[in-house]
Amino acid sequence: MLKLEELKKLYEEEVVEFRRDLHMYPELSFKEYRTTEKIKEKLVSLGIEIMDLGMETGVVGLLKGKEEGPTIALRGDIDALPIQELNDVPYKSKIDGVMHACGHDFHASSVIGAAIILSDIKNELNGNVMFVFQPAEEINKGAKVMVEKGLFTDYKADLIFGLHNNPEIPWGKIAIKKGGLMAAVDTIRIKVKGKGGHGAIPNATRDPIIAASAMLMNLQTIVSRNVSPLDSAVISIGTFNSGTANNVISELVEMSGTVRSFDPQVRQMLPKRIKEVLEYTAKAYMVDVELEYIFDLPAVFNDDELTKLAYDATKEIVGEEGIVDPIPSMGGEDFSIFTEKVPGFFFWLGVGNKEKDMNYVWHNPRFDGDDRAVITASAVMSNMVLHGIKYANENKNEVR
Template structure:
């Protein structure tokens, strides 16, 4: 089967390079969407737009009542590419620096394989080409539009290329893999006064400083040391003049958690802390939360099944267990809200250069990962279908 997929190597490389040369930012993936739909049409795979600039492809299997979904994100980043590649980005300050061009190509490779080898297709397949993963998120919108229905998806799979792993290696984790994210903004309202007469005012800077210092104790005293959570204050603004007691401070930050109960607890404790400090200081406060992505939690059974498949294909030494969850976010989590499934990391690094990083202007991947990624997804589909 690998040899059969490898015959599409040139096709995979050409498709990926086409996406790489014409990257598009979140919510503007119009040409990308058009390319994907054109390729699916050439494969005679039914498809339709979703979440404005995304695509859902559907390849039905006659008399099958089971369905597996696969997802790839398709948006690029506002980064200027510096590597002088023959297929370098043609768009100023836009680059596929997170490997979404590779994810899209791998998913198209899987679609191509099963469209050409229908006898090997084990069940209904759905292909989710998701926009806006880097910004507002496209997964939740695709799910809300019904891509997981008609036919209902029983299992969903996804992957992300990782440059710190060489081609030929994968990384998995049972359960928690990525954190949930939330933003918050706090406005402290004090009372202005001359700096020489502080008792006549309420110093919003002092109040804000007290809250910010105490925020760090929320992690150390309300979150188990065996759990993962972080709160970061990224911005603070306030004050009009050096000799005036500040009457308003606004600070904002982000919160990352890997457990929904911890997520809600920290929100409650943060709000309680802000109001408590303001109560004794005489200040007033406004606090606003902006909910981000949910935590990505892999199904343990599906993950173990994938692990066996990958160990058989790659050897045990090339299948890594991720020790701890990442506090980075990934909105594949919204697909996992609807069906069991798993998300894993695919090695794309050059063996002599494993210090590369995502979201950098010199991000580079070994294109052999496209062939292996397609093969592993095909094998994963066949294996998972047997357990549905």
């Protein structure tokens, strides 16, 4: 991998500069207009064909190798968050109230770096590379829209690789995990309807606030008593809204929450038990309840063969000492929408640097990472492409 190591050093400054530019001009989901143009401009300068999905934001580029063969996709998301940045750095966000607090600037720049490297060696590629710059990951919609627009049906790929930064892992390290890495994400919306009245005469009411409070507590027993201690699940109520005055018992409570899991059987069990707990609690408190259960995203799951491929490709770039075995996260990622269409692998890029105070978690207004890690990710993804082309050629009847 001497060639990739040389290219990594050659293009590091350019890729870091690209990342810092994106960081200074963050854009919210489906509003990534400047980011989209910046990416297109770079891809076109590399001779990479832009594939039109008919979307206002997001980019898909295709690099053709020396001969026809498998197409390997690399994915980086591009949207930012409605958070005011509190970092004092030269590349601080210039957009008031918006920042790359989840590091999607790292992801997009890592894929740009891979595009630069692979363009340099395109005459050595026995296949093609698709670069997917996805909008609106933060609202769980970007991947779905790209698929609806024909990505991986009209524009096919054989494998896809993606990444997410992790500030809790030292910069330059790569986290490789077999099995579940990021959880399935579901949303619950609950309405509890009772009979309102005067706060001083509660016996004449059917108080939905008391009932909803009991429901909230009872829901927690599902994880502690219906999910095996060897599995993982989370039920968290994030909003609880009711009432207009301190001495009025309301007619209605509205709650919403998130449900997370890894195991498909656990995921199928959860809505059934949630519904049962809500309905029986409602009966006990003489109120009515409605549940809306939304299956948002499946879990990000890495299979055995692609984990080995990714491990081998990564080892050639960072060595065995540069690979860590991470603890999975209950956070979600809509990369899993793509892997319903194309076999894929997802890894974490370490960006943490405690000496520079760069270890704040995702979505924190002080989030940042050591951008020297970006070119490492670019080289690793480039090598995953090389290994992926070979793998797809050897498994032609099994990959698609």
